[in-house]
Amino acid sequence: MPHTPPVPDSPPAALRLRIDRDALAANWRALDQLSGTAATAAAVKADAYGLGVDVAVPALLEAGCREFFVAHWNEVGAVLRYVAPEQVAVLHGPLTPADAAYARLTGVRPVVNSLAQARLWLEAGGGRCDLMVDTGINRLGLPLAELGDAAVGRLEIDVLHSHLASAEDDTSLNGMQLQRWNAARQQVQHRRASLANSAGIALGEAYHGDLTRPGLSLYGGVPCAALAAYIRQVVWPEAVVMQVRQLDAGESVGYNATFVAPAPMRIGVIALGYADGYLRCWSGGRGAVRSGERRLPVLGRVSMDMTVIDLAAAPELQEGDWVTVDYVLPDAAAASGLSQYELLTLLGRRFAR
Ligand SMILES: *Cc1c(COP(=O)(O)O)cnc(C)c1O
Numbered sequence: 001m002p003h004t005p006p007v008p009d010s011p012p013a014a015l016r017l018r019i020d021r022d023a024l025a026a027n028w029r030a031l032d033q034l035s036g037t038a039a040t041a042a043a044v045k046a047d048a049y050g051l052g053v054d055v056a057v058p059a060l061l062e063a064g065c066r067e068f069f070v071a072h073w074n075e076v077g078a079v080l081r082y083v084a085p086e087q088v089a090v091l092h093g094p095l096t097p098a099d100a101a102y103a104r105l106t107g108v109r110p111v112v113n114s115l116a117q118a119r120l121w122l123e124a125g126g127g128r129c130d131l132m133v134d135t136g137i138n139r140l141g142l143p144l145a146e147l148g149d150a151a152v153g154r155l156e157i158d159v160l161h162s163h164l165a166s167a168e169d170d171t172s173l174n175g176m177q178l179q180r181w182n183a184a185r186q187q188v189q190h191r192r193a194s195l196a197n198s199a200g201i202a203l204g205e206a207y208h209g210d211l212t213r214p215g216l217s218l219y220g221g222v223p224c225a226a227l228a229a230y231i232r233q234v235v236w237p238e239a240v241v242m243q244v245r246q247l248d249a250g251e252s253v254g255y256n257a258t259f260v261a262p263a264p265m266r267i268g269v270i271a272l273g274y275a276d277g278y279l280r281c282w283s284g285g286r287g288a289v290r291s292g293e294r295r296l297p298v299l300g301r302v303s304m305d306m307t308v309i310d311l312a313a314a315p316e317l318q319e320g321d322w323v324t325v326d327y328v329l330p331d332a333a334a335a336s337g338l339s340q341y342e343l344l345t346l347l348g349r350r351f352a353r
Pocket residue numbers: 043045091163196197198199213214215216217
């Protein structure tokens with residue numbers, strides 16, 4: 001039998017994401033400034049890159065953002081609690097008649113990515129939509145050769161999009177995609193045009209069109225050096241020290257005993273593990289937490305729900321104290337081999353947000 005009456009609220013979590021809403025808002029404003037006369041949207045797919053739509057979307061709205069992009073249809077509901085449907089678009093577009101019907105019911109714009117999607121949308125009754133054209137990433141998007149199709153001509157296109165494959169790199173692909181996107185703008189009727197993700201904004205005015213679509217840099221990611229001066233860290237994972245232990249020389253720590261104490265030492269067990277997105281790549285001292293400025297390295301293997309840290313540099317730390325995980329995105333990416341995108345979107349549901 002289920003627990004009746006209703007299950008009481010959980011006590012506070014031993015794990016939380018401190019999200020600097022001011023930094024998030026400042027990042028949006030900085031990217032908006034860099035976007036010049038173009039409006040600046042926000043990619044809030046994947047639960048706002050793991051931050052949580054409930055935290056990120058209100059902060060972005062307050063900063064002045066008025067356009068939001070998700071990837072899946074099942075991400076729409078969370079955003080519509082804060083934003084009018086005309087301000088939301090779904091990047092994957094309608095894959096099924098049910099998707100198209102949902103778009104019509106809610107008033108959210110589908111981003112049409114192929115002739116099949118265009119026909120599906122028109123058959124469902126159509127209406128305002130966006131169109132994604134492929135200019136070289138070969139992921140989603142209508143091939144340029146199909147732009148003249150009658151179905152495209154019948155679409156009521158708000159934003160004509162394309163997406164850059166390597167905006168963070170200095171490569172000729174950027175210029176080629178820009179040229180193709182500009183050609184597409186000549187070929188199809190549309191209200192607004194959009195090309196740039198975060199790194200694309202740094203490529204300059206020619207890439208801005210009417211609307212830019214940053215994601216990563218809103219949340220503290222720095223995809224290219226040109227943005228480093230403008231972007232602030234937003235996400236600070238924090239965990240409680242659940243237990244403090246004293247090790248004798250020769251004792252080992254964690255699964256497979258990969259760390260052996262060379263001398264007596266004081267260690268802490270924190271409530272953070274790979275189930276929370278703190279992957280095993282941080283094992284063996286690659287990862288660390290901070291207490292103030294002091295760095296407390298990870299000892300041994302990260303396990304599912306726990307990580308062990310060296311308390312030598314912070315002898316006053318006690319059970320119940322909080323530590324901050326070393327997670328400055330560009331540095332953490334370099335240290336772990338994970339991308340800044342992965343580092344954000346990995347952060348799990350057990351963090352209080
Ligand atoms: C995710 C996404 C973005 C945002 O990209 P960032 O690199 O995170 O700034 C923009 N446009 C499209 C089509 C996307 O899928």
